[in-house]
Amino acid sequence: xxxxxxKLIALGxxxxxxxxxxxxxxxxxxxxxxxxxASAAAAPQPASSTQPVAAPxxxxxxxxxxxxxxxxxxxxxxxxxxxxxxxxxxxxxIDAFGRVEQPEAQLAAVSARIGGRVDKLxxxxxxxxxxxxxxxxxxxxxxxxxxxxxxxxAEQNRNGLRQSDDAFARAQADALVTASQxxxxxxxxxxxxxxxxGKDGIPHVTIxxxxxGTVVDRKVTQGQYVNAGDTxxxxxxxxxxxIKVDVYEEQLPQIQQGQEVEITAESxxxxxxxxxxxxxxxxxxPQTRTVxxxxxxxxxxxxxxxxxxxxxxxxxRAAQPSIVIPRSAVLDTGTRKIVYxxxxxxxxxxxEVEVGAPSDDLFPVSSGLALGDKVVLNGNxxxxxxxxxxxxxxxLYGGSKEFDAGSQKQNPAATAxxxxxxxxxAQIEFHADADPLxxxxxxxxxxxxxxxxxxxxxDAKVTVTLIMPAMPSMGMPEMKSSFxxxxxxxxxxxxxxGQPGMSGTWTVFVEARKNGSIIASTxxxxxxx
Numbered sequence: 048x049x050x051x052x053x054k055l056i057a058l059g060x061x062x063x064x065x066x067x068x069x070x071x072x073x074x075x076x077x078x079x080x081x082x083x084x085a086s087a088a089a090a091p092q093p094a095s096s097t098q099p100v101a102a103p104x105x106x107x108x109x110x111x112x113x114x115x116x117x118x119x120x121x122x123x124x125x126x127x128x129x130x131x132x133x134x135x136x137x138x139x140x141i142d143a144f145g146r147v148e149q150p151e152a153q154l155a156a157v158s159a160r161i162g163g164r165v166d167k168l169x170x171x172x173x174x175x176x177x178x179x180x181x182x183x184x185x186x187x188x189x190x191x192x193x194x195x196x197x198x199x200x201a202e203q204n205r206n207g208l209r210q211s212d213d214a215f216a217r218a219q220a221d222a223l224v225t226a227s228q229x230x231x232x233x234x235x236x237x238x239x240x241x242x243x244x245g246k247d248g249i250p251h252v253t254i255x256x257x258x259x260g261t262v263v264d265r266k267v268t269q270g271q272y273v274n275a276g277d278t279x280x281x282x283x284x285x286x287x288x289x290i291k292v293d294v295y296e297e298q299l300p301q302i303q304q305g306q307e308v309e310i311t312a313e314s315x316x317x318x319x320x321x322x323x324x325x326x327x328x329x330x331x332x333p334q335t336r337t338v339x340x341x342x343x344x345x346x347x348x349x350x351x352x353x354x355x356x357x358x359x360x361x362x363x364r365a366a367q368p369s370i371v372i373p374r375s376a377v378l379d380t381g382t383r384k385i386v387y388x389x390x391x392x393x394x395x396x397x398x399e400v401e402v403g404a405p406s407d408d409l410f411p412v413s414s415g416l417a418l419g420d421k422v423v424l425n426g427n428x429x430x431x432x433x434x435x436x437x438x439x440x441x442x443l444y445g446g447s448k449e450f451d452a453g454s455q456k457q458n459p460a461a462t463a464x465x466x467x468x469x470x471x472x473a474q475i476e477f478h479a480d481a482d483p484l485x486x487x488x489x490x491x492x493x494x495x496x497x498x499x500x501x502x503x504x505x506d507a508k509v510t511v512t513l514i515m516p517a518m519p520s521m522g523m524p525e526m527k528s529s530f531x532x533x534x535x536x537x538x539x540x541x542x543x544x545g546q547p548g549m550s551g552t553w554t555v556f557v558e559a560r561k562n563g564s565i566i567a568s569t570x571x572x573x574x575x576x
Contacts, residue, residue, distance in 0.1 A: 109378075109385055111399040115434045122393060127426035129389045130376070132416050134368040137406040141301055141361040145292035145310075147351045150343070153284040155258035161234045162274045163188030165267055166251060170280060173265050177256045177282060184254040184267070184279055191234065191252050198227035260284040263353065285353075288346045290322065292359040293337035301404075302327065302361055308342045312357040314350045324361070371409040376422045377402060378431050386416070387423040387430055395423060395430050472499040475567035477511075477557045484553070484575040489544040494532055496541065496559050496567060504559070505534050507566060509541040512556040513573075515549065547575040 117125070167185040170177060177183060205220035236252055264281035267273060290310060294302055302324060310320040322344035331338045342359065344351075351357070377400070378385045384402055387395045400415030416422070423430065473496060480491040492511060496504045508531065515526035532543035547553050553575060558568040 109380065109397045109431050109434050111383070111385070111397055113397040113434045114390075115387075115395045115430050117393045117395065117430070119393065122426075125426040125429045127430070128424045129421050130373065130424050132370060132372055132412070132418055132420040132422060134418060135371045135409060136368045137365045137371065137409060137411055139301065139363040139365075139404060139406045141294070141298050141363075143292045143294050143298070143359050143361070145290045145340075145342070145357050145359045147312075147353050147355040147357060148289045148291050149263055149283045149353045150285070150287055150289050153260070153287065154263075155256075155260065155282045155284075156278045157183055157254065157256055157280040157282060158276055158278045159184075159186060159254060159273045160275060161186065161188050161191060161252060162277075163191070163252070163272070165269055165271050165273060165279075168267070168269050170262055170265065173262050175262045176260070177262060177280075178259045179256055181256045182253050183256050185251045186254060186273070187251055191231070191236065194227065194231055194234075198224070198231060201227045254279065256280075256282060258282055258284065261349075283353075285346055285349055285351075287343060288351050288353070290342040290344060290357060290359060292340045292342060292361075293332070293335065294340050294361075295337055296331060299327075299338055301363060302340060303363075307362045307364075308344075309360040309362060310342070310344055310357050311360075312351060312355060314352075314355060320344050320347075320351075365411075370412045370416060370418060372400075372402075372412055372416065372422055373424055374405055374408050374410055376424050376427065377410055378427055385431065387427045389421040389423060395434075397431070397434060473497065473504060473507075473559065473567040474499075475557060475559055475569050477555065477569055477571065479573055482573070484547050484573055486547050486550040486575040489546050491542070491544050492532060493538070493543075494541040494557060494559070495539075503539045504561070504566075505536070505539075507541075507559045507561045509557070509559050511543070511545055512558075513545060513547055514554045514556065515547075515551055547573075550576050 117127075163186040165184055166187050168183070169181075170183045201220070201223040205217075205224050208217050208220045211217055234252070260282040261284075262280050263283045265279075266277075266281075267279045273279070290308075292308075304324050304327065306324045308322045308324060310322060311318070322342045324340055325343045326341040328339045328341070372386065376386050378387075383399050385397050386400050388398050390396055398415055401413045402410040403413060404411075476495040478493050478495075480493070484490045494509050494511075496507055496509065498504055510529060510531050513528040526548050528545060528548060530543060530545045532541035534540075535542045551574070553573050554570065555573055556568070556570045558565050560566065
């Protein structure tokens with residue numbers, strides 16, 4: 048590398064360093080100003096008086112203690128029904144499905160006490176009934192033939208020594224006969240069977256049923272060889288059967304040993320079998336998340352067969368009466384359960400209650416109510432809707448109490464003599480040209496307004512208000528539409544058009560005002576489709 052090239056490289060390195068230093072200085076100066084400005088812009092500004100401020104959201108649902116006052120007409124329109132809180136002994140029922148199974152404690156096995164060939168079967172098919180002591184099979188056994196021959200020889204030997212003077216020999220002969228006979232008896236061979244082979248020379252052993260019942264399993268066929276101890280048949284006494292009922296995990300706390308159970312089945316129409324819980328298995332089925340519950344019941348007429356499906360109802364009766372209210376009286380808001388107490392003068396108060404599991408369409412009340420309180424059974428949904436939306440200050444159908452009372456209150460100046468205003472004796476009639484109204488479209492209405500002499504009043508202001516009550520369960524607030532009807536001289540009435548926003552039943556309020564005071568009003572209900 049030449050000296051000239053070295054100078055150029057050194058000059059370039061110096062210039063780059065100088066540029067980097069200048070860039071850092073500029074960035075530190077302007078960057079601080081930029082970020083300070085950005086932070087100031089991002090900082091929250093105090094809300095001015097012209098900006099809307101979000102109101103805090105109230106707790107979901109009607110607050111306990113909220114009161115609503117309704118007029119007698121509103122109570123009638125809402126169909127409010129009231130009942131007194133009472134006491135009752137509740138009966139809780141849990142419905143479940145089960146299956147009939149063999150009674151494990153009443154199974155008996157008919158087995159071969161000796162090995163051999165099954166030469167004959169007296170039971171041919173499963174389901175056949177047998178009784179205790181009944182012959183079920185015959186087995187040919189060479190071992191029996193040998194043992195019988197030994198017994199016969201021992202008996203002959205004893206008979207031959209009957210006249211002997213040797214007492215010891217006679218005693219030995221008797222002992223040999225006894226031992227041979229005992230050997231055959233241990234195989235389950237009776238004395239009658241012991242004697243029979245000796246007569247005909249055929250070493251067959253008859254197998255007898257050890258218990259009465261129904262053959263539920265057959266494990267042998269004719270001609271088959273079996274060993275000593277092999278099970279030939281299984282017999283079950285089905286005069287009593289086991290019902291295994293599958294109970295869900297959440298229902299298990301309500302199931303107790305000894306609890307009453309009612310069983311019904313299609314094989315027993317119009318009949319109910321009563322039993323009790325005998326055993327609750329200690330493990331749950333991992334696939335169905337149910338726990339088998341054993342119920343032992345009598346089986347009259349053998350109409351319940353293993354494998355059948357049945358319906359089970361677990362019945363639990365309260366030890367003592369409790370305060371109860373009908374289920375229709377309780378409104379579940381999701382966060383609490385509310386009932387409405389009926390006070391005097393049409394006042395209804397929201398009260399929070401704690402209830403238990405329902406039974407027979409009744410809720411047991413653990414807190415919140417006392418015996419003798421009066422609660423709303425029907426119409427409480429409309430009352431709660433109004434209380435939730437209007438905080439208890441509005442009338443039932445969305446019109447406030449002030450608005451509703453306005454149809455009855457008059458400005459004293461308007462009715463005072465000599466002020467030229469019409470008196471409250473004006474008559475108003477409202478008519479809709481379409482019935483039902485057409486939702487979402489303009490519908491024509493007309494109002495006839497006359498004074499006490501029947502003369503039309505032409506200088507009043509007639510207003511029609513359509514109100515649809517709120518439906519909180521559907522997330523729909525109250526809907527209201529107001530419009531004025533102008534005077535049409537040619538028809539001597541007030542005529543105009545209004546639009547119901549949706550289908551449903553609308554409450555219609557009509558009022559006529561003159562000089563700022565209501566001279567006549569009316570209200571009705573119209574349906575829109």
